[in-house]
Amino acid sequence: MSTIYGVTGASGHLGHLTVTELIARDVAPEHIVAIARTPEKVADLADLGVQVREGDYTRPDTLLAALAGVDRLLLVSSSEVGQRAAQHAAVIDAAKADGVGRIVYTSILGADTTQNPLAPEHVETETALRASGIAHTLLRNGWYIENYTGQAQQYLATGAILSATGDAKVSGAAREDYAIAAAAALLDDADGDRVYELGGAAFSFDDLAGAISDATGTTVAHTPLPADEYTAALIGAGVDEQTAGFLAALDATIAAGELETDSDDLARLIGRAPTPLVDVVRAQLA
Numbered sequence: 001m002s003t004i005y006g007v008t009g010a011s012g013h014l015g016h017l018t019v020t021e022l023i024a025r026d027v028a029p030e031h032i033v034a035i036a037r038t039p040e041k042v043a044d045l046a047d048l049g050v051q052v053r054e055g056d057y058t059r060p061d062t063l064l065a066a067l068a069g070v071d072r073l074l075l076v077s078s079s080e081v082g083q084r085a086a087q088h089a090a091v092i093d094a095a096k097a098d099g100v101g102r103i104v105y106t107s108i109l110g111a112d113t114t115q116n117p118l119a120p121e122h123v124e125t126e127t128a129l130r131a132s133g134i135a136h137t138l139l140r141n142g143w144y145i146e147n148y149t150g151q152a153q154q155y156l157a158t159g160a161i162l163s164a165t166g167d168a169k170v171s172g173a174a175r176e177d178y179a180i181a182a183a184a185a186l187l188d189d190a191d192g193d194r195v196y197e198l199g200g201a202a203f204s205f206d207d208l209a210g211a212i213s214d215a216t217g218t219t220v221a222h223t224p225l226p227a228d229e230y231t232a233a234l235i236g237a238g239v240d241e242q243t244a245g246f247l248a249a250l251d252a253t254i255a256a257g258e259l260e261t262d263s264d265d266l267a268r269l270i271g272r273a274p275t276p277l278v279d280v281v282r283a284q285l286a
């Protein structure tokens, strides 16, 4: 019997990239179940022969139906921050009821040690996975380089990358590399539970500014600020107080070195060095 692979969040960037990577690795499209809250968003995958099913993390009935017959599932963490632990628990419950054999989950780098304000929901989900008795693979993803390239127009317009990161480094990687790692984790036939700490080569915000300047021909400079000045600058730029505090807390975890790793798990999973910062930036901004 062929293994059936499920991918939640298939309408999102990471989920979609993982489905296409599975196909690139010769998984037959009909052996892939792309699960999306809004199935119409993945009509392109249906056109390729992928099974598309509705799955809303807030509607357990859809999850039970979506996971029927799935052997291995990539649970892409929800984008609805604050709702995620309950949403992920609903997926795990449905997976258990449907007899899913393995769940690969996109967690956060250093989940069990970091002060990152995004971590507690991931820790809760990791705990729920352990309690479920389902074999699982934790992909503790570091930052996407796209978190920064996505803001490039603002950096270019102001000539500055403001941060509260000091000279700390981030082991960021391209979202596509994390998706390739997710596909590799799904295809791994080995038994047992696994934890991967995933990140690319570490770069500072000076390095980021240099890469963006080189790629675009427009000079941007990194301006490190104390956390309170950074928060005030964000509020001055129109960011609401709560979001500004949250962004400053994220930068504090970078300043503390918590989004830097010397793990080579990502390189080992994808079978090559992660795409370097300068290449990702050039491909997206040049």
Ligand SMILES: NC(=O)c1ccc[n+]([C@@H]2O[C@H](COP(=O)([O-])OP(=O)(O)OC[C@H]3O[C@@H](n4cnc5c(N)ncnc54)[C@H](OP(=O)(O)O)[C@@H]3O)[C@@H](O)[C@H]2O)c1
Pocket: 008, 009, 010, 011, 012, 013, 014, 015, 036, 037, 038, 041, 055, 056, 057, 058, 076, 077, 078, 079, 080, 087, 106, 141, 142, 143, 144, 147, 175
């Ligand atoms: N490591 C990092 O730097 C980083 C950065 C950003 C996000 N993340 C995390 O990684 C995840 C994947 O990243 P991404 O770039 O693929 O994010 P994305 O493009 O925003 O995709 C998020 C996916 O979650 C789905 N989703 C949200 N709420 C849902 C619900 N109630 N039921 C079912 N699906 C739901 C979305 O479905 P719809 O299309 O229906 O909205 C979408 O498919 C994110 O969701 C977030 O948890 C990590």
